[in-house]
Amino acid sequence: MNPHHPAIDAARIELLLSELRLPGIKGLWPKLAEQSDKDGWPAARFLAALAEHEMADRVRRRIERHLAEARLPAGKTMATFDFEAVPMVSKAQVMALAAGDAWLDKGANILLFGPPGGGKSHLAAALGLALVEGGWRVLYTRTTDLVQRLQVARQELALESAIAKLDRYHLLILDDLAYVTKDQAETSVLFELIAARYERRSLMITANQPFGEWGRIFQDPAMTLAAVDRLVHHATILEMNVESYRRRSALIRKRSAGRPAASATIRNTQSPEAE
Ligand code: ADP
Ligand code: MG
Numbered sequence: 001m002n003p004h005h006p007a008i009d010a011a012r013i014e015l016l017l018s019e020l021r022l023p024g025i026k027g028l029w030p031k032l033a034e035q036s037d038k039d040g041w042p043a044a045r046f047l048a049a050l051a052e053h054e055m056a057d058r059v060r061r062r063i064e065r066h067l068a069e070a071r072l073p074a075g076k077t078m079a080t081f082d083f084e085a086v087p088m089v090s091k092a093q094v095m096a097l098a099a100g101d102a103w104l105d106k107g108a109n110i111l112l113f114g115p116p117g118g119g120k121s122h123l124a125a126a127l128g129l130a131l132v133e134g135g136w137r138v139l140y141t142r143t144t145d146l147v148q149r150l151q152v153a154r155q156e157l158a159l160e161s162a163i164a165k166l167d168r169y170h171l172l173i174l175d176d177l178a179y180v181t182k183d184q185a186e187t188s189v190l191f192e193l194i195a196a197r198y199e200r201r202s203l204m205i206t207a208n209q210p211f212g213e214w215g216r217i218f219q220d221p222a223m224t225l226a227a228v229d230r231l232v233h234h235a236t237i238l239e240m241n242v243e244s245y246r247r248r249s250a251l252i253r254k255r256s257a258g259r260p261a262a263s264a265t266i267r268n269t270q271s272p273e274a275e
Contacts, residue, residue: 010030013029014026017029022054023057024053024054024055024056024057024058025050025051025053025054028050028053029050032046032049032050032053033046036049059135062135063132063133063135066132066135066136066137066138067129067132067133069137069139070128070129070132070137070138070139070140071139071140071141072125072128072129072132072138072140073121073125073140076121076122076125076126076129077125077126077129078094078095078098078126078127078129078130080122080126081119081122081123081126082245085119085242085245085248086118086119086123086240086242088239088240088241088242089123089238089239089240093236094123094127094238097110097127097236098126098127098130098131098134099130099134100131100134100136100170103202103234103236104131104136104170104171104202106199106234107197107198107199107200107201107202107234108202108234108235108236109202109203109204109205109231109232109234109235109236110124110127110202110203110204110205110235110236110237110238111204111205111207111231111232111235111236111237111238112124112204112205112206112207112238112240113206113207113208113209113210113237113238113239113240113241114208114239114240114241114242115208115241115242115243115244116208116244117243117244117245117246117247118240118241118242118243118244118245119240119242119245120175120206120207120240121175121176121206123238123240124140124173124175124204124206125140125173127173127204128140128171128173128204131170131171136170136171137168137169137170137171138169138170138171138172138173139166139169139171139172139173140173140175141172141173141174141175142174142175142176142179143174143175143176143177143179143180143190143205144176144179144180146172146174146193147180147189147190149162150162150163150189150190150192150193151189153189154189159189159192163192163193163196164196166193166197166201167197167200167201169201170201170202171201171202171203171204172193172197172201172202172203172204173203173204173205173206174203174204174205174206175206176206176207176208177205177206177207177217178207178208178209178213178217180217187217187218187220187223188223190217190218190227191218191223191226191227194227194230194231195226195227195230198230198233199233199234203231205231210239211228211232214227214228
């Protein structure tokens with residue numbers, strides 16, 4: 001307790017701050033009060049410092065929560081993404097998308113197409129991370145996992161509320177649309193989701209095949225057309241037609257390994273993915 005103000009009950013302050021849900025101030029005030037007393041701060045300065053701290057703390061904790069709920073794959077960031085490997089993708093455009101705002105506000109979509117290993121999931125996750133850090137709420141999920149969840153909800157006659165709950169995410173990242181099975185029941189929950197979010201909440205979808213092949217995802221051609229129509233109406237399409245990044249970097253490693261047969265042999269046994 002502060003010796004200069006014996007009438008102030010520090011324990012009571014702590015209690016009040018807990019009750020008021022001000023954990024940032026609760027953690028900081030004893031130290032700051034001491035400094036304030038020592039340096040003779042005006043009361044307003046002390047209060048302002050506490051309020052600023054609480055605000056910054058709140059923003060930080062909110063983003064931490066959003067990061068945990070987003071289920072982003074670890075380590076897939078903008079910083080670790082090599083844009084030179086996908087020359088057809090504009091880094092400036094991706095950075096603008098990473099800032100969110102305009103496209104998320106109107107519920108526009110991003111579609112990433114390209115063969116396996118081209119970096120679709122990495123780029124989608126990196127965009128998701130940047131958006132979470134910018135204050136948006138994101139959920140990253142394999143398309144099959146989400147479809148399964150929605151299918152269960154439908155069996156329990158709760159599909160509508162399950163889809164409505166996903167509204168809290170400004171962006172849903174559906175990874176690998178191509179792997180959704182052809183089962184009619186599954187495809188229609190996906191359609192319901194696309195229709196429900198149309199022009200309200202954004203989707204980011206990665207897929208190996210562009211629309212030509214989607215007839216195999218949505219069994220009914222009319223449904224395929226309706227789904228594609230809604231998805232592309234307000235969409236940015238990123239085509240990533242590059243060779244598998246893993247394969248390429250394995251080849252580069254192999255080439256730079258040089259002539260000596262011994263070294264190449266060791267390399268091959270150490271990294272089975274090199275072929
Ligand atoms: P896709 O989803 O298109 O199949 P991934 O994003 O899973 O491809 O990429 C395969 C692997 O290669 C991942 O480990 C990913 O981090 C890495 N990778 C792909 N493209 C790049 C890139 N341009 N820069 C850095 N790493 C990349
Ligand atoms: Mg992928």
